[in-house]
Amino acid sequence: MDTDEIDKFLDGQQTGVLSLADGDGSAYGFPVSFVYHPGEERLYFRFAYGSDSQKREFFESTSSATFVVHEETDEGWKSVVVEGELAEFLEPEAPVGVVDDVNDLDVPFFEMFEHPESELEFRIVALDIRESHGRVEAA
Numbered sequence: 599m600d601t602d603e604i605d606k607f608l609d610g611q612q613t614g615v616l617s618l619a620d621g622d623g624s625a626y627g628f629p630v631s632f633v634y635h636p637g638e639e640r641l642y643f644r645f646a647y648g649s650d651s652q653k654r655e656f657f658e659s660t661s662s663a664t665f666v667v668h669e670e671t672d673e674g675w676k677s678v679v680v681e682g683e684l685a686e687f688l689e690p691e692a693p694v695g696v697v698d699d700v701n702d703l704d705v706p707f708f709e710m711f712e713h714p715e716s717e718l719e720f721r722i723v724a725l726d727i728r729e730s731h732g733r734v735e736a737a
Contacts, residue, residue, distance in 0.1 A: 632667075678731070
């Protein structure tokens with residue numbers, strides 16, 4: 599896939615798997631909803647941390663992350679792998695419009711988290727895209 603095809607594919611998706619790793623070689627991957635604006639070199643996520651968050655531990659020790667989005671289409675499977683650096687924002691510090699965009703994501707809190715929403719700490723996280731690769735199933 600070329601850059602335009604990757605942009606179009608990412609713009610049409612809302613979920614993928616983010617993989618983080620710590621310095622000891624342990625890895626942690628989890629499904630997460632995301633926002634992408636075509637032409638930007640950045641993806642945005644809304645992380646929710648509980649008091650015992652493994653996600654926070656890995657985020658704090660990860661220097662580079664990998665994000666995978668895939669979908670089965672009428673033409674076959676498509677996937678995009680994105681690699682880059684993570685940055686975390688409190689909502690007031692996030693770029694204009696991003697908070698509204700991530701808040702509009704369809705995340706079923708009642709099914710996803712063991713803690714009530716009032717006990718969760720939320721952060722906006724950006725993945726600055728260093729590299730991206732897309733694949734389309736060969737016919």
